[in-house]
Amino acid sequence: MKQPNSTPTTDLMLRETASQTAGPYVHIGLALSIAGLPPRQEEIWSRMATPEADGQPIEVVGSVIDGNGDLVRDTFIEAWQADAHGEYQCDFDLEKPFNSFGRSATTVESGGEWSLTTVKPGIVNAANGKPMAPHINLAVFARGINMQLNTRMYFEDEAEANAACPILNAVESESRRRTLIARREESEDGKVRYRFDIRLRGEGETVFFDF
Amino acid sequence: MPLNKGKRFVERDRSWHPVAYTPGYKTAVARSPSQPLVSLQSPSISEVSGPDFQHLRMGSHDNDLLLNYREGKGQDGLPVGERIIMFGRVTDQFGKPVPHTLVEMWQANAGGRYRHKKDQYLAPLDPNFGGVGRCLTDEDGWYRFRTIKPGPYPWPNGINTWRPSHIHVSVMGPSVSTRLITQMYFEGDPLIPICPIVRTLNDPEAVQTMVGRLDMAHSRPMDCLAYRFDIVTRGELQTYFENV
Numbered sequence: 001m002k003q004p005n006s007t008p009t010t011d012l013m014l015r016e017t018a019s020q021t022a023g024p025y026v027h028i029g030l031a032l033s034i035a036g037l038p039p040r041q042e043e044i045w046s047r048m049a050t051p052e053a054d055g056q057p058i059e060v061v062g063s064v065i066d067g068n069g070d071l072v073r074d075t076f077i078e079a080w081q082a083d084a085h086g087e088y089q090c091d092f093d094l095e096k097p098f099n100s101f102g103r104s105a106t107t108v109e110s111g112g113e114w115s116l117t118t119v120k121p122g123i124v125n126a127a128n129g130k131p132m133a134p135h136i137n138l139a140v141f142a143r144g145i146n147m148q149l150n151t152r153m154y155f156e157d158e159a160e161a162n163a164a165c166p167i168l169n170a171v172e173s174e175s176r177r178r179t180l181i182a183r184r185e186e187s188e189d190g191k192v193r194y195r196f197d198i199r200l201r202g203e204g205e206t207v208f209f210d211f
Numbered sequence: 212m213p214l215n216k217g218k219r220f221v222e223r224d225r226s227w228h229p230v231a232y233t234p235g236y237k238t239a240v241a242r243s244p245s246q247p248l249v250s251l252q253s254p255s256i257s258e259v260s261g262p263d264f265q266h267l268r269m270g271s272h273d274n275d276l277l278l279n280y281r282e283g284k285g286q287d288g289l290p291v292g293e294r295i296i297m298f299g300r301v302t303d304q305f306g307k308p309v310p311h312t313l314v315e316m317w318q319a320n321a322g323g324r325y326r327h328k329k330d331q332y333l334a335p336l337d338p339n340f341g342g343v344g345r346c347l348t349d350e351d352g353w354y355r356f357r358t359i360k361p362g363p364y365p366w367p368n369g370i371n372t373w374r375p376s377h378i379h380v381s382v383m384g385p386s387v388s389t390r391l392i393t394q395m396y397f398e399g400d401p402l403i404p405i406c407p408i409v410r411t412l413n414d415p416e417a418v419q420t421m422v423g424r425l426d427m428a429h430s431r432p433m434d435c436l437a438y439r440f441d442i443v444t445r446g447e448l449q450t451y452f453e454n455v
């Protein structure tokens with residue numbers, strides 16, 4: 001038998017299954033309506049909040065832009081956010097007025113935009129107990145993306161909270177921090193809308209996190 | 212459980228997984244960040260929590276691709292192709308089962324054609340095959356699908372580039388930190404080592420984590436073969452001491 005201390009520590013642990021791109025047909029599996037497939041009994045999609053949910057109803061929209069400046073029209077997006085009181089609602093249940101988890105996609109038909117119907121998230125504390133500014137965690141999957149890219153969307157009208165947010169401040173470059181701030185727009189129907197464009201590469205490249 | 216307050220996970224080994232910029236897989240070039248990822252030294256609840264899908268209502272055939280497309284259409288045909296069971300166990304890096312987690316999969320039909328409005332490949336659609344499945348792992352982390360073996364298909368990368376037979380697999384795990392999308396390949400397929408997407412990985416051992424193995428013991432005589440595909444998600448670290 002081998003001496004336990006002669007075994008490299010990595011051998012004491014399994015290696016993670018390796019990641020592969022979600023590919024061009026990710027919608028078949030995770031966004032059936034986009035692929036043109038009939039829905040099943042329940043689907044996970046972009047309406048995270050019903051009108052009954054606590055908090056300010058908002059729409060979040062955005063496009064995804066590649067290193068050539070072109071729209072990426074086949075991404076798949078996952079969102080994870082706290083409710084209006086700053087609590088994550090982990091128990092996914094479509095009968096509840098709010099779910100912390102949502103999915104969306106950019107398509108040719110949507111003009112290359114993804115969108116979420118949700119409420120503005122409340123403040124959640126960082127690991128050290130300091131408050132983090134309201135934010136939505138986003139993961140971007142697509143053909144050509146070998147492993148999902150994780151980012152965070154913050155709100156332009158939370159300047160004070162943003163300035164004090166320990167995670168935003170973990171991004172050293174001020175100009176790069178700005179890539180994480182969504183712009184507020186009023187839409188024609190009076191709804192509050194935030195726009196968050198994600199740039200995968202090159203000028204104005206969005207900050208992506210490892211955690 | 213998935214609130215995971217104070218939990219941490221083993222750091223993801225980014226050199227084990229494919230990096231973002233992989234010119235052999237051409238689409239990755241314009242879609243890969245040029246700046247390094249910003250590492251969060253102390254992940255917060257936003258990173259270590261995640262959704263629990265035990266209350267997602269699913270159909271009784273959501274994990275049976277032989278039957279789930281014909282449902283509600285008044286059809287009683289079966290899909291063309293080799294009938295297979297795809298099954299395995301989801302554990303973390305310490306071998307701890309990942310129970311009640313959502314496993315989703317999608318695939319081409321036996322001819323290598325996807326039921327997706329964007330797929331224009333010559334191979335015909337199969338009127339009895341959709342190509343999507345989902346299920347929750349059981350108490351011990353096991354999942355199971357019944358389907359047909361997908362065919363290889365050509366795609367525009369090089370002049371004559373083919374994907375090996377593969378099933379796309381998505382697993383949530385206990386948190387958004389463990390979120391993983393991968394592909395299961397079939398043991399012995401000669402297209403595996405020449406696939407530009409497989410070759411986004413640098414380590415041949417990492418490729419082995421994506422290969423489903425023929426499992427005669429779990430095959431059904433006169434019915435279908437079985438392929439076992441175990442999935443390993445990031446290890447959950449135990450915290451023994453309070454951080455001060």
Ligand SMILES: [Fe+3]
Binds near residue numbers: 023025374377379
């Ligand atoms: Fe594929």
